[in-house]
Amino acid sequence: MSSAVLDLRRVTKLYGEFRAVDDLSLSVPAGCVYGFLGPNGAGKTTTLRMILDILKPTSGSIAVLGAPSATEVRSRIGYLPEEKGLYKKMRAWSVIAYFGTLKGMSRAAAKKRAFELLERYGLKDFATARTEALSKGMGQKVQVLASIAHDPELVILDEPFSGLDPVNQGVLEDIVTDLRGRGRTVLFSTHVMQHAERLCDRIVVIAKGRLLFDGTVDAARRLAPRRVRIETADDPGPLRRMPAVAALHDAGGGKWEVELREGTDPQSLLQACFEMPVRLRSFDAAEPSLHDVFVKLVGTDAREATFR
C-alpha cells in the first residue's frame, strides 16, 4: 500500500506577522524513510509540531494516518522532539515503559518491550539506572527507544542525530533501517546530509517555511550541477569552449573542477579530453552529493537565517 501516511495541504503557520511555515503541501507515502531537510529556522520543528497537533496551523489542513488530527491516531505515532530530556529520577526502562503505556500499551507489555529494546540497542546494563546517571548520548538513545516502544506506524524524529557520536549515530541508523524493514514510515529532520543520503528514500527541503524540493534522493541529485574533478599537467582551458561545460575552476596543483550543464553525460567530457588532447592523470566523475543540492537550494537562505 503506498497511500499517503501524511498529507499536508497548503499549511501556513503565522506567529504574529512572522510566517514560520508558508503554504506548505506535502505527501508522505507509507513505508518509506522521508528526510526533512532545511537550514536552521526553516520551519521544520514547527511543521512537525503541527503534524503532531501540538500546534494548530493558521490555515491549511493536515491528515495523519487518514485522520484529520494526530490526536485521534496518536497511539500509532512515535515522536522524538528536537530538544531532548528525560525525567531525571526515573529509571531508563521505566521512562520507556511510561511513554509506551501513554501510547496505549499495557504496563506489563510496556515493561517487557522496554527491556527488549534496551538489550537490542546496547543499553542492557543501564536498564535500571536513573536517567540522570546516563551520558547524553545514552539518554538520547533511551528517548529514541521511548518513541518507538509502542511500535508505531509513523515515526517522527526531529534532529535525531544531533549530539550523538559516530558509533551511536550508526546505532540510530540501524534503528531507522529496522523500522523501514518492518514497513514503518519514518520522517526525520536533519541538516546532516550524509544521514539523509544513506537513509532516505525521499527528501523534502524547506527554507523560510517554503517548500523548495520534494522527491527522491536521485531526483534531488539531478538538481545539483554535475562536477567532474580532473588532474592534468596540460592546460584544460579549451574545455571551456565545450557547450556541455558550464564552468571550469582551478583547484591548484594541476587539479581542476569542471562544472557540467544539466543533463550532460560525464563520458562526453572524457571523450573531449582525449580528443583535445588533455592528458589526464585522474578523472573523477562522482555523483553530486545532497550537500551540493542543499547548498544550491538553500545557500542564501541559510546564511540569512544564521545572521538573523
Next chain:
Amino acid sequence: MRCAFLVAWREFVENVKTKGFWLGIFLFPAILVFAGSVPLILSKKAVPTRHFVLVDFDGKYAPAIRAELARQRDAELGDALKTHARRAPYTEPFASFVRPASTNGTVWHGGELDLVRWKADAGTNWLAVPGFVPPRPGLLERPLPPGLENASAPAELEARLRPWLRGETLLPAGDGIPATKLFAAVVIPTGYGPGATNAIDFWCENQADTGLRDLVQRRLGEEFRHSEYRRLGLDPAVVARIDALRAPIVSLDPRKAAGEERVGLSDLLRQWAPSFFVYLLWVAIFAVSQMLLNSVIEEKSNRIIEVLLSSVTPGELMMGKLAGVAAVGAVMLAAWIGSLVAVALFQVSHFAGGAAPDSPVATLPADVIALVRTTWLLPAFAFYFIAGFLLYAGVFLTIGSLCNTLKEAQNFMGPIMLVLMVPLFLMPFIPRDPNGPIATFLSWIPWYTPFVMMNRITAHPPARDVVGTAVLLAGFTALVLWGCGRIFRMAILRTGQPPRLVEMFRWIRGR
C-alpha cells in the same frame, strides 16, 4: 481519561518516592510530639537548680521567704509523687490512697493519689515510697561563702559577693552538690519594710529567669498587706476570704437541647477545631502546590513536555497532574490527621489517668468523635480541600507552565503568597464572630471561601451562605481551571521570557 490516569499515577509514584514527601509525612507528627513533650521535659529537667544566698540585715523578712520556698518545694514534691502514683498506682505503702480513674467504663492505667490523706497518714515519711526519686529542687538557698558573714552593710557585702555572682569563684562543693556558680543574691537592707524608701537588691546575671525575684516580691508583698490589715484591725483570714470571692457565671448556648445548654470543653472544641482544619488545609495546599510547580518546571525545562504532548492532550496532562498531586496531598493529610489522633489518644490515655470520669480531659476523645459525627466538619473539609486545592493548584500549575526556572516562578509566587496569607492572619478572628460581617464578606470571595467557610462551618452559618458560597466557589474554580487550561496549553511549549499579561488574556480568549 486513561492517559490522565497514567499521568496522575506517575506523578503520585514519583512524588511519593521523594525524600521531601516522607519528610513531610513524618515531620508533622514529629513536631507535634516534640512541641507537646519538650517544654514539659525542659521545664522539669533542663532548668538547673538555682543556688542563691539570702541575707536579711534586720532578720525580719527572711523567715517568710524561707517559708514560701519550703511551701513551693513541698508542692514540687507533691506533684512528683502524684506523677509517680499514676505510673505505679499499686505501690505500697500508698496503694490504698490511689483512686483508680475510669471514664465511660474504660479503666485508664494509673489513678489519682489523694495527697492530703496520704500525707496525714504517712506523716514525715510521706516521701519514703519505693522507686520514688524526689526531683531536684528548682531553688536552693546556700549559706554565705566563708568570710562574708561578717559584712556590716549591704554595699560591703555586695562588693565582696561579685566574684561569686560573676562565676569567677564557685560555691564550695558538699552534701552531694558539686561546686557551683552562685545564681543570685537577695539582700534585704536595714530598715526595709512597708513605706520604706529603700529596696531589696536582687543580684543576678540572668535577669530573664525571674522565678526567685517573683517569689520574693510576691511573698513580701503579701507580708506587707497582711501587716497593714493587722495595723488597721482587720483579720488577714477574713481578707483572704473576701479576696477569694468570685462572681459565678455559666455560658449557655440557646441552640442546644434543654438541660444541656452548658457550654463546656466540647463546645470550645467545636469552636476551635475548624481553625485546626484551616491550618491543615493551608499547609497542604502550600506543600502540594510546591510539588506541582517543581514537576511542571522539570518537564518544561527538560523538554519532556513535547513528547508528553504528542501522547496526551494538554487537558489530560493538566488533569492528570492535578489528580496525582492531589492524591499525594490527600495521603499526606490523612497521615497528619491520623498521627494527630494517635498522639491525642496517647496523651489522653497517658496523662488523664487520674482525671474524674466527667472531667473535660477524660471526655475529650468522646467529644472529638461526637464533633466529627454530629457536624459537617469532615465532609466540609473534604469539599473545601478539593475545591481549594483545585483552585490554587490550577494557578500554581499555570505559573509552572509559564516559567522555565523556579527562580522565574518565584516572581509570580510573591503576589499569590500574599493572597494566601490573608486567611492565616484572619484565622484567630473568625471563630470569635463566625457569622459576623467580616467572616460573611470573606466567605463570598471565592479564593478565601475554603478557609473562611471551613472556619465557620461548626458555628451554624446561614444556609444561604453555605450553599451560595459553595456554588460560587465551584463555579469560580471551574472558571479558573478552564482559563488555566487555556494558558497552560499555550505556555507549556513556550521557551524564553514568560509572556506578558496581555498575551495571557489573548490566550484565554482563544486568539
